[in-house]
Amino acid sequence: MNDIIWLTMRRMRTPLIVLILVYALSVIGLVLIPGEDPTGRAVRMDFLHAAYFIAILSTTIGLGEVPYVFTGAQRLYIFIIIYPNVIAWLYSIGTILSLFLDPQFKAMLQRAKFSRRIHRMNAPFYIVCGLGNTGHMIVRGLQNRQIDSVIIEREESVVLSLALDDEIAHLPALAGDVTNRQVIELAGLNHPDCLGIIAVTNDDHANLTIAITSKLLRPSLPVLARSETQRVSDNMASFGTEARVDPYTIFADRLYLALTSPTKYLVQDWLISVPGTTLRTKLKPPDGRWIVAGLGRFGSRMAPQLEKAGLPYTVVDIHPSRVAGHEGSVLGRGTEADTLLDAGVEEAGGINAGTGDDIDNLSIIMTALELNPDLFVVARQELKQNDELFDASGARLIARRSTIVARHILAAATTPLLPVFLGHLMAENETFAKRVQARLESILHGYSPNLWMEELADSRAAGVGLAAQEKVEVRLEYITRNLRSENADKLDCVCLLLERGASRLLLPEPHQDLHVGDRLLFAGRGSARRLVRWNLSDPYALINYATNRQYPRGFLARRLQRGKAV
Numbered sequence: 001m002n003d004i005i006w007l008t009m010r011r012m013r014t015p016l017i018v019l020i021l022v023y024a025l026s027v028i029g030l031v032l033i034p035g036e037d038p039t040g041r042a043v044r045m046d047f048l049h050a051a052y053f054i055a056i057l058s059t060t061i062g063l064g065e066v067p068y069v070f071t072g073a074q075r076l077y078i079f080i081i082i083y084p085n086v087i088a089w090l091y092s093i094g095t096i097l098s099l100f101l102d103p104q105f106k107a108m109l110q111r112a113k114f115s116r117r118i119h120r121m122n123a124p125f126y127i128v129c130g131l132g133n134t135g136h137m138i139v140r141g142l143q144n145r146q147i148d149s150v151i152i153e154r155e156e157s158v159v160l161s162l163a164l165d166d167e168i169a170h171l172p173a174l175a176g177d178v179t180n181r182q183v184i185e186l187a188g189l190n191h192p193d194c195l196g197i198i199a200v201t202n203d204d205h206a207n208l209t210i211a212i213t214s215k216l217l218r219p220s221l222p223v224l225a226r227s228e229t230q231r232v233s234d235n236m237a238s239f240g241t242e243a244r245v246d247p248y249t250i251f252a253d254r255l256y257l258a259l260t261s262p263t264k265y266l267v268q269d270w271l272i273s274v275p276g277t278t279l280r281t282k283l284k285p286p287d288g289r290w291i292v293a294g295l296g297r298f299g300s301r302m303a304p305q306l307e308k309a310g311l312p313y314t315v316v317d318i319h320p321s322r323v324a325g326h327e328g329s330v331l332g333r334g335t336e337a338d339t340l341l342d343a344g345v346e347e348a349g350g351i352n353a354g355t356g357d358d359i360d361n362l363s364i365i366m367t368a369l370e371l372n373p374d375l376f377v378v379a380r381q382e383l384k385q386n387d388e389l390f391d392a393s394g395a396r397l398i399a400r401r402s403t404i405v406a407r408h409i410l411a412a413a414t415t416p417l418l419p420v421f422l423g424h425l426m427a428e429n430e431t432f433a434k435r436v437q438a439r440l441e442s443i444l445h446g447y448s449p450n451l452w453m454e455e456l457a458d459s460r461a462a463g464v465g466l467a468a469q470e471k472v473e474v475r476l477e478y479i480t481r482n483l484r485s486e487n488a489d490k491l492d493c494v495c496l497l498l499e500r501g502a503s504r505l506l507l508p509e510p511h512q513d514l515h516v517g518d519r520l521l522f523a524g525r526g527s528a529r530r531l532v533r534w535n536l537s538d539p540y541a542l543i544n545y546a547t548n549r550q551y552p553r554g555f556l557a558r559r560l561q562r563g564k565a566v
Contacts, residue, residue: 004112007099007108008099011095011098016092019091022085026054035071038068045067114173115186121148121172124147125147126142126149126194127189127197129206129207130199132201132202133402134401134402139168145414150172150173154176154178155175158175178206179206179213181213185217189217196222199223200409210223211223215239223236223243226405229246233246242412245408254268254269255302257426259285272411272422275448278446279447283397288350291313293364294334294353295354296317296356298399299315314348316343334355335364336367350375351375353368353378353380362379362386365395376396378397378398378399416453420499421521444492445492449523450525453520455518455519455520456516456517457516462538463539464515464516465516466539467539474514476509478545480510482531483531483535483544488545494523495508498521
């Protein structure tokens with residue numbers, strides 16, 4: 001606000017001085033020149049009438065001569081001052097209009113409005129830096145989970161386009177330099193309801209700057225950042241960035257998982273999929289030779305995973321320096337049939353179309369499938385507008401950067417126990433993965449689950465707290481039943497992880513007892529989520545089910561019941 005006042009006064013200083021001087025001199029002259037009343041007696045105009053007349057004169061309203069008809073001398077004076085007054089007013093009004101049209105002034109007004117909205121926020125929110133495809137997915141995902149976002153974006157046109165999106169148009173958004181400390185602070189870095197910073201611009205250095213700035217100014221706040229180079233990821237890790245998302249490394253790790261442990265891959269895919277989408281069926285990539293077409297950022301991460309899985313591969317790349325280090329490699333784009341034939345496409349089991357150009361990748365896929373229809377195709381996609389083309393291309397696995405980054409950041413931001421569970425899942429044997437798969441299949445009915453966390457504390461878990469006071473044991477199976485129904489039917493949800501202090505229990509059994517302070521990770525239907533939360537928040541329903549008797553709701557009734565028991 002101080003900047004707006006300062007800029008306004010600076011721009012309006014000269015016009016105001018000119019306007020005041022012209023106005024004051026005109027009023028004084030009109031007061032000094034004598035006039036006549038209807039009787040011919042000489043009178044002088046007072047300051048009120050003089051100021052009033054000059055006002056209607058300079059604004060060209062022209063209501064007539066006041067308080068009496070002017071003399072020739074007065075009219076001659078008015079004729080002299082009319083032009084300076086009109087010019088002074090036009091000069092001032094023009095300066096005001098140019099000020100409101102000035103981009104710098106409009107930016108200051110937007111900042112002031114943005115600052116007021118942030119100051120009035122009273123619900124938890126994340127600061128999202130960058131509103132590209134990834135940023136849009138994250139903001140929508142947070143919104144679906146009842147978490148607000150504050151958006152910072154470099155491009156003003158992107159911020160203005162938010163008004164066309166009904167779901168997120170109400171969110172505070174500012175066009176500005178996402179790496180600027182003042183902009184990040186203005187977005188609510190020090191606000192008590194700020195949950196963390198999400199940096200998902202398409203510039204690794206900008207994401208690194210945001211992460212460093214946030215950690216220096218507020219070290220305790222979580223930072224979730226996108227990073228596509230190992231150097232930047234290592235740099236972020238050195239100062240405690242909570243989540244560093246490298247989409248191609250994540251995708252390559254998942255391909256290795258699909259090659260070596262299809263069940264773990266399937267369970268992981270179910271848990272990170274968009275809720276409500278159709279579940280992926282079992283995927284088993286071939287064990288034969290692979291073709292890696294494009295050894296850039298994507299291919300350079302895929303090749304080591306194929307090697308780690310013990311699968312031979314042939315590199316196809318247009319850069320001689322890349323193919324030089326791989327025996328049997330082929331120099332070329334991979335879009336031509338001759339190049340693919342030289343790479344052995346007819347005998348290959350799979351192909352990775354991983355160049356940096358979507359059209360080249362689609363051409364590789366079409367050419368390769370024409371030569372070998374049984375190929376298992378993995379593709380890299382850069383642009384979101386090509387979604388339908390890649391879906392129709394025949395690719396079995398598609399690496400979409402925005403989707404990968406959005407999924408992992410949403411998981412870390414909204415269900416921090418999910419990465420913990422997935423980490424344990426990777427470390428466990430195949431038998432455990434099959435147990436998880438069986439439990440999920442029994443409740444998902446072919447659609448991806450909702451994931452949520454429950455912390456057994458405060459009013460959200462009043463039933464567990466009251467049960468602890470009354471020395472009533474609460475088991476996991478009690479909160480996963482529909483206590484509103486007569487038969488207390490089992491809900492379509494699975495508890496994946498129970499965290500109690502420093503200990504963690506994977507896939508706890510229904511008879512597991514619950515304590516105040518426990519944290520639970522659930523997967524299941526949205527309706528089950530609502531009922532689990534209702535069970536936890538209604539202490540009487542939970543205790544009634546646990547004890548198989550009616551628990552008095554009133555304090556006095558409970559005291560009388562205790563007295564009878566004694």
